[in-house]
Structure formats: C-alpha cells, structure tokens
Amino acid sequence: MMIDPDDIRQRLSSHRLRALPQDDLHPSAVLLPLYMHEGNERILFTRRTDHLSHHSGEISFPGGRWQESDRDLLETALRETEEEMGIAPGDVEVLGRLDDCISVHGYHVTPFVGVIPHPYPLQVNRDEIAEVIDVSAARLLDPSIFRVEDWQHKGRVHPVCFYTVGAHEIWGLTAGILRQFLNRVFVSETIA
Numbered sequence: 001m002m003i004d005p006d007d008i009r010q011r012l013s014s015h016r017l018r019a020l021p022q023d024d025l026h027p028s029a030v031l032l033p034l035y036m037h038e039g040n041e042r043i044l045f046t047r048r049t050d051h052l053s054h055h056s057g058e059i060s061f062p063g064g065r066w067q068e069s070d071r072d073l074l075e076t077a078l079r080e081t082e083e084e085m086g087i088a089p090g091d092v093e094v095l096g097r098l099d100d101c102i103s104v105h106g107y108h109v110t111p112f113v114g115v116i117p118h119p120y121p122l123q124v125n126r127d128e129i130a131e132v133i134d135v136s137a138a139r140l141l142d143p144s145i146f147r148v149e150d151w152q153h154k155g156r157v158h159p160v161c162f163y164t165v166g167a168h169e170i171w172g173l174t175a176g177i178l179r180q181f182l183n184r185v186f187v188s189e190t191i192a
Helices: 005-013 073-085 172-185
Strands: 026-037 040-048 063-065 093-097 107-115 129-136 146-153 156-165 168-171
Touching (some): 156 172
Antiparallel strands (some): 026 040, 093 107, 146 156
16 A cells, blocks of 8 residues: 555545634644655654653654744644654655544644655654654554544543554544544545
8 A cells, every 4th residue: 555645635635624622722733754665654653651741651643732932733743743753844744634633631632644754763752752653554454453432531421542553552532633544545435
C-alpha cells in the first residue's frame, strides 16, 4: 500500500472539518508524523515516560498545549514535535489537519498530519519520551487489532477506541485521531 503525499493532502482537504468550540478548554495540538519506507506509509508514536504527571506511560502523538509565543496551533504542534522528538519544523511537510477533539482532561486538541524524510536523525527528549514506536499503516488497518469499548465519564457513556499492536495498546484520544486519519486516507467508506 502506498499513497502519494499529494493524494493524502487531497483526501484530507476534501473533508469538511468539524471545528469544536473552545469554551473553557485548553487549546492544544498534535502532529501525526508519517514517513514512507519501502513502499509503505509508517506512523510514528511516542510512549510517554512513567514519571510524567499526565498520561504517563501512554502512547501518543507528539504535541501539547498552545503557548502565547505560538502564532497558531500548527506552530504548537511543530514546536512540540521538535521538543519531544527533535524533528525540525522545516523538515515537516504538512499535509492537512483532522477534526478537532476534546480530551476528558479539558484539552481542545487540533490534530495535524505531516510527512518527514526517512531516515531521520531523531533526537528524543528522554525526560518526556520513553520510546518511539513506528507502525505501518497497513498493520493499523487490520481489523483484528481494533476494538471499541464503552466507558463512563462524568455520568455519560463514551466510545473509546483501542488498537493493540504487539505489546503496545494505543487507546483513547490518540486512537480516535488515528482512526479518523485511517478512515479519511485509506478506507473508501468511513467506519463509524
């Protein structure tokens, strides 16, 4: 499976984005980093260190909270990606963005998608990132590794997505963003 970056850009731009109101949420952004290797799209994830106060040990995309010095949320995503993984903003070819998401921890998250060169000399911030995980899009499209569970939060039931990839469990907001990306780019009919 190989989709040209221009095709990914077109597929992302053809979707009418769902923007959610900010309300009293903290604006933040993440980058879904892709690279092409041996004819396959690969996606990079990070596993956060166990000592962090929020989301410790969880698998996520690089990103974080908007700062006043950031011009916009794309700059937030690129700055955080550089801080966490050492990927320079100028080395990211931004292909588009996905629908906004709301985290249960009060964050309004805007996800962006970008391609990086391969190989890339990552410089991982070991204070924040315990491990970089690299998974092929083809593997993530395998329905046997995906499930949805209904979880209760603040009196409401919410569907929570999970991808089990070997010893790793990608779940929650990260899995929801991943599912949205896979549906937009690789699946002809969006899966609910």
